Amino acid sequence: MDADEAREETHKGDDEVVADDVAAAAVVKFPNTVFHDSHGQPVVHVDRGVWLELAQFLRDEEQFTQCLDVTAVDHVLDAARFLPEGVHAERFEVVANFLSHPRNRRLRAICQVPAADPQVASLTEPYPGVNFAEREVYDLFGIEFTGHPDLTRILMPDDWQGYPLRKDDAPARVPVTFKEDPGP
Amino acid sequence: MSATDVPDAERLERQTDEGAQELRPTERELPVTGMPWPEQERDGDTMIINLGPQHPSTHGVLRLMMELDGERVLRVKPIVGYLHTGMEKTGEELTYVQGGTNVTRMDYASPLANELVYSMAVERLLDVELPPRAIWIRMLLVELNRMSSHLLFQATNGMDIGALSMMIYGWRDREDTLRLLETITGLRMNHNFIRPGGVAADMPDGWEDEVLACCDSVERGVHEYEELLTENPIWQERTVGVGTITTDQALALGVSGPILRSTGFPWDLRKAQPYLAYDEVDFDVIYTENGDCFDRYRIRIHEIYESIKIVRQCVEKMPLGDYRVQDRKVTPPPRARIDESMEALIHHFKLFTEGFKVPPGETYVAVESPRGEIGCYLVADGTGKPCRLHIRGPSFYNLQAAGPMTEGSMIADAVAIVSSIDPILGEVDR
Numbered sequence: 248m249d250a251d252e253a254r255e256e257t258h259k260g261d262d263e264v265v266a267d268d269v270a271a272a273a274v275v276k277f278p279n280t281v282f283h284d285s286h287g288q289p290v291v292h293v294d295r296g297v298w299l300e301l302a303q304f305l306r307d308e309e310q311f312t313q314c315l316d317v318t319a320v321d322h323v324l325d326a327a328r329f330l331p332e333g334v335h336a337e338r339f340e341v342v343a344n345f346l347s348h349p350r351n352r353r354l355r356a357i358c359q360v361p362a363a364d365p366q367v368a369s370l371t372e373p374y375p376g377v378n379f380a381e382r383e384v385y386d387l388f389g390i391e392f393t394g395h396p397d398l399t400r401i402l403m404p405d406d407w408q409g410y411p412l413r414k415d416d417a418p419a420r421v422p423v424t425f426k427e428d429p430g431p
Numbered sequence: 432m433s434a435t436d437v438p439d440a441e442r443l444e445r446q447t448d449e450g451a452q453e454l455r456p457t458e459r460e461l462p463v464t465g466m467p468w469p470e471q472e473r474d475g476d477t478m479i480i481n482l483g484p485q486h487p488s489t490h491g492v493l494r495l496m497m498e499l500d501g502e503r504v505l506r507v508k509p510i511v512g513y514l515h516t517g518m519e520k521t522g523e524e525l526t527y528v529q530g531g532t533n534v535t536r537m538d539y540a541s542p543l544a545n546e547l548v549y550s551m552a553v554e555r556l557l558d559v560e561l562p563p564r565a566i567w568i569r570m571l572l573v574e575l576n577r578m579s580s581h582l583l584f585q586a587t588n589g590m591d592i593g594a595l596s597m598m599i600y601g602w603r604d605r606e607d608t609l610r611l612l613e614t615i616t617g618l619r620m621n622h623n624f625i626r627p628g629g630v631a632a633d634m635p636d637g638w639e640d641e642v643l644a645c646c647d648s649v650e651r652g653v654h655e656y657e658e659l660l661t662e663n664p665i666w667q668e669r670t671v672g673v674g675t676i677t678t679d680q681a682l683a684l685g686v687s688g689p690i691l692r693s694t695g696f697p698w699d700l701r702k703a704q705p706y707l708a709y710d711e712v713d714f715d716v717i718y719t720e721n722g723d724c725f726d727r728y729r730i731r732i733h734e735i736y737e738s739i740k741i742v743r744q745c746v747e748k749m750p751l752g753d754y755r756v757q758d759r760k761v762t763p764p765p766r767a768r769i770d771e772s773m774e775a776l777i778h779h780f781k782l783f784t785e786g787f788k789v790p791p792g793e794t795y796v797a798v799e800s801p802r803g804e805i806g807c808y809l810v811a812d813g814t815g816k817p818c819r820l821h822i823r824g825p826s827f828y829n830l831q832a833a834g835p836m837t838e839g840s841m842i843a844d845a846v847a848i849v850s851s852i853d854p855i856l857g858e859v860d861r
Contacts, residue, residue: 316823327813329791376685402515
């Protein structure tokens with residue numbers, strides 16, 4: 248996406264009525280951010296380049312006290328994929344759910360991660376609690392979180408090959424052999 | 432029984448509707464230690480040992496890697512994954528109707544909370560409004576489940592610390608609630624009773640008396656626990672001041688539920704972001720100030736009383752009407768209709784073969800499970816199966832607090848601390 252298009256996208260975001268003031272602030276602050284009202288919940292789609300800055304902004308300026316969850320979605324086989332206008336689709340989405348206790352509100356941030364370069368900044372600096380969650384995403388999707396202090400497999404064995412939650416990692420890929428079974 | 436009869440009521444804080452507490456904004460200094468691991472040993476005097484994965488105090492298959500200096504714990508790293516069965520992957524293979532059987536097996540001590548959060552996520556994507564009776568039945572069941580889950584905690588926590596009679600009492604009263612849940616849902620655990628569109632069946636005949644009798648017996652039991660433990664000097668010796676954690680630490684580590692409330696932070700989703708009909712019942716959010724094992728024990732004791740309160744109000748206020756939506760796309764037709772109506776037969780067949788289709792979209796729904804915030808992130812792609820089903824298990828995040836809680840304490844306290852986190856490994860590893 249070139250600069251002109253990007254500016255257009257930003258304006259599109261502005262024109263739309265952004266019902267949530269935090270999301271509105273994020274749309275103004277970070278270019279290419281698209282606000283979306285997902286069944287009554289505020290969602291911002293951001294560039295993965297500002298993933299960490301967005302989290303810092305939410306924590307320091309908007310009182311978002313907890314990052315409750317980081318997870319990912321593999322969209323490679325979707326029958327119909329839902330995306331708001333202005334978001335450039337990639338194979339993976341990394342999703343973070345933020346909660347502000349003092350303001351009693353939530354915000355979800357989503358960034359697109361291409362399959363060719365599955366990397367995104369780690370949020371462990373502002374929110375240390377996502378340590379396990381990012382390890383889980385790394386383990387099951389193979390998305391790397393740069394700056395994570397201990398990015399190792401967490402649920403699968405350390406020597407496991409492949410990333411089980413990717414859609415092209417078929418279940419039952421590893422045959423199960425039983426005792427006294429001659430095997431395949 | 433009111434709050435003032437409880438021996439330690441003066442030390443217990445309550446957030447009532449009248450005096451809703453202002454939540455303190457946090458000032459952060461991050462205390463999270465022990466994370467990059469293992470490094471080279473510091474010197475020859477320390478020792479690295481594994482507690483678990485087969486240790487009875489680890490509630491399943493948790494392994495704690497600990498660096499010890501004599502009997503003092505220097506660093507702790509929880510290692511999980513021994514119970515990983517790929518339930519989120521399985522969730523992508525099952526239709527929305529079948530999904531409940533999968534998620535209910537994640538947190539096996541509070542299966543109804545899992546079913547609830549999953550069903551609420553599906554309903555939000557479908558934009559289905561539930562009839563009031565379905566909502567109240569769900570609330571009744573989830574609170575009964577909270578009681579049984581906290582009773583399980585009391586039993587295992589007592590056992591871990593050495594109060595073995597506590598274990599027997601806890602199991603006894605938990606069995607009462609499980610028997611009641613069996614009467615209502617047909618199964619002791621893994622009920623698959625709360626389903627997208629409502630609940631599986633109406634309440635059985637005479638359920639009010641059984642529910643009230645169960646409440647009475649549990650309440651009597653919990654009084655006994657308090658007499659047995661709360662003022663017991665040995666119990667206090669083992670738990671007071673052990674495994675402390677501050678609000679800032681808990682927030683930074685993503686901790687929720689009774690552990691967060693034990694640090695003086697009155698946050699309960701039932702009150703803060705009411706779902707079901709929690710804004711129509713009267714209950715208090717229990718919180719304490721010290722953030723130690725004793726407080727975590729006490730909060731759960733008093734949450735049982737609060738749940739009993741809610742359950743009694745549910746019995747009193749249970750509305751009449753349907754227990755599921757009458758939308759043939761989501762709920763199967765009544766058995767009698769199938770014999771006389773071709774349409775009903777087709778609906779029934781389609782629902783149980785290919786399931787219903789959910790329009791593309793994504794949502795995150797969170798409810799307060801006995802262990803904290805359980806969330807369901809659900810992505811639909813227009814087919815009859817979810818594109819992604821992710822459950823945010825509270826234990827998964829709470830377990831990260833084991834490090835800061837344990838570091839610097841004695842190894843015997845580590846058992847009390849892990850037990851007070853109340854992790855359910857089925858939910859951690861999914």
